[in-house]
Amino acid sequence: MxxxxxxxxxxxxxxxxxxxxxxxxxxxxxxxxxxxxxxxxxxxxxxxxxxxxxxxxxxxxxxxxxxxxxxxxxxxxxxxxxxxxxxxxxxxxxxxxxxxxxxxxxxxxxxxxxxxxxxxxYGAAALGTAYEVDLHRVGPPSDRIRPGALGVLSADEALKELPALLRRLQEQRPGISGRSDLKWRQHLQDKPDERAGRTERQILGYRDESGTILGYALWRGKMNWLPTGPANEVLVEELVAPDVTAYRALWQHLLTMDLGAKLGYGHAAVDEPVQQLVSTPTALDRRISESLWLRVTDVPRALQQRKYAVPHDVVLEVTDHLIESNNGCFRLIADDTSVHCERTDAAADLGLSITDLGATYLGGRRLTEFTTTGRITEHTPGALTRTNTAFTWPVAPVSLEVF
Ligand SMILES: CC(C)(COP(=O)(O)OP(=O)(O)OC[C@H]1O[C@@H](n2cnc3c(N)ncnc32)[C@H](O)[C@@H]1OP(=O)(O)O)[C@@H](O)C(=O)NCCC(=O)NCCS
Structure with a gap:
């Protein structure tokens, strides 16, 4: 009742x-x-x-x-x-x-x-990293940034140029949510009463010599004047640069902001490349936590719609206490050109819960993480290592936005 x-x-x-x-x-x-x-x-x-x-x-x-x-x-x-x-x-x-x-x-x-x-x-499929960067210690890159390459974009320019960059990043990295035109307009709104004492948002773009925008950052500043001098804060809300030159230049610019003492960024990937661009990665002061949780609602369809790192053939036995049709054995066959998954009567190679399937679906968590605690069971010797290799993706997932 x-x-x-x-x-x-x-x-x-x-x-x-x-x-x-x-x-x-x-x-x-x-x-x-x-x-x-x-x-x-x-x-x-x-x-x-x-x-x-x-x-x-x-x-x-x-x-x-x-x-x-x-x-x-x-x-x-x-x-x-x-x-x-x-x-x-x-x-x-x-x-x-x-x-x-x-x-x-x-x-x-x-x-x-x-x-x-x-x-x-739901399983925690993407782990996010928050940075609280000590700008005096971090040792940013010191490339020569071509004069005129960096510039501030208007909201109208941004609405026209940024969507294609996000789509390109989606092709490179799992975990990134797409945005409709309407969603972009909402995302770029900058309501004064939501700034929490920070400046208005600046949309910083990086252009190549032909004027094409190759990357952008959305950021704000906050003045903070101590008895010892300026200790301003730079808050990076989003940085999307599928092109490596743009990525380096945008980070270099933000990490060397005049009067800055701290930089905050809440949406770094676990393998965020900026960690390799600075001389002192510990100065990024990284804090990892669960970001995107994922729930598989249709096992064969979900397994068929992603790709795998190597060709693979495995029978998975899934348990799901909420969606009856997800229970049972499913054979997944993936080669270089196609992926096929369907229900089978064949014996299982691996047994796992729907939660752990969700956690490993984006390729950022390893199946082997869950075996030591008994959550994933190996029935066929060798199946765990092979399936782990196929499921794990070379680039870690990240979610760029809390929705
Ligand atoms: C979180 C929230 C939606 C839960 O709603 P609810 O109707 O009280 O949840 P239920 O009664 O269905 O609880 C189901 C189970 O979840 C557990 N649970 C509920 N909220 C929880 C919480 N915040 N942390 C841990 N467990 C929680 C309950 O203890 C219960 O466990 P049980 O089945 O072992 O007894 C409600 O507390 C809420 O609105 N919180 C504030 C807003 C919020 O955090 N929303 C979630 C946004 S992502």
Whole structure:
């Protein structure tokens, strides 16, 4: 018996849903036109008690880079339950229904607390690194940056030029969410009341000699004057440069900002190349934490839509307590040109839970991480090493944006 009902949201419930999520996360939701246009009511669920909304979850229609491909992924957000209705199973009912209904083969989210989502079969697939760089110690690159190569872009220029760079980065690295035109407009908004004492956002672009933009950084500054002198802060919000010359120049510029003492960046990959460009990587003061959580909702489709590092043939036995059709054995055959996966009666080579399949799906976590604790079982000797080699991707996943 429950004292609440779960149903799909209606178009006129955007404001109520936004406010409820704000209340759950303890911030005042501000509503604007872009947010309203981006609301997808048929992809939002609400829990109601006596007609009043007391819980919500939403799935956004976006794509995601996975090893060797860019695929549709339900981007789950706005999970919140009114404080008066917590620990009665409201979130469990919302998330369970959402996972059974989403048409995509994978769902992803950022968790407010890491302890919440493992029980629903989400695994921490991308680890992110936050930097608090000591600019006096870091030893940045000292290339000669061609005069005129770096320049500030207007928002209109950015809307025209930046999307292609993000798409190129998606081809290079798993874990990156695609953005629609509307999402780009939302992303580049710079509301004064959200700056928290920092300057307005600067969009810094790197151009080659023909004027083509090869990379960009979104950053802000904060003045901080101590008795000992200037100790300003540089906050990098995003840096996207699929081209290595642009990447080096943008980092060099940001790491050598006049009056700067500290630089913060929240979205570095575990293998972020800037670590090799500075003379003292420890001065980056790296802190690793879970960023993107991934849930496989359709095992054969999900396994078929990513690529593998080497040709591979394996039977995986998957257990899933929420989605019945994911339970059982699946044969995965991948060669240099194609990937095929289907249900099989053959005996399993490896057994794993849907959570650990999610954690290893982006190729950044090793299957072998989970065997010492008994979470992945090897039935055929050698299968673990071979599958680990096929699943692990040469470039670590990273999520560039909390959604
Ligand atoms: C997190 C939240 C959505 C949980 O909602 P809820 O309806 O209370 O969750 P449920 O009753 O379905 O709990 C299911 C299980 O998750 C556990 N759980 C819930 N919130 C948790 C938390 N923050 N940390 C760890 N475990 C949590 C419950 O203890 C319960 O465990 P059990 O089945 O072993 O008893 C709600 O507390 C909330 O709105 N929090 C603030 C906003 C937030 O953090 N949202 C998540 C954004 S990513």
């Amino acid at each position: 429950t004292d609440f009902e779960v149903r799909t949201a209606r178009a006129d419930e955007h404001e109520q849903i936004s406010r409820l999520f704000g209340e759950a996360m303890m911030f005042d939701a501000t509503l604007d036109d872009i947010g309203r246009q981006m609301f997808e009511p048929d992809r939002a669920l609400v829990a109601t008690d006596g007609g009043e909304i007391i819980g919500t979850t939403r799935a956004l229609t976006r794509d995601l880079s996975v090893p060797g491909a860019v695929v549709d992924a339900a981007h789950v957000t706005g999970v919140g339950v009114r404080a008066t209705h917590r620990r009665r199973g409201v979130m469990s009912a919302l998330i369970g229904q959402q996972l059974r209904e989403v048409p995509e083969a994978i769902a992803v989210l950022w968790a407010s607390e890491p302890a919440i989502y493992g029980r629903f079969g």
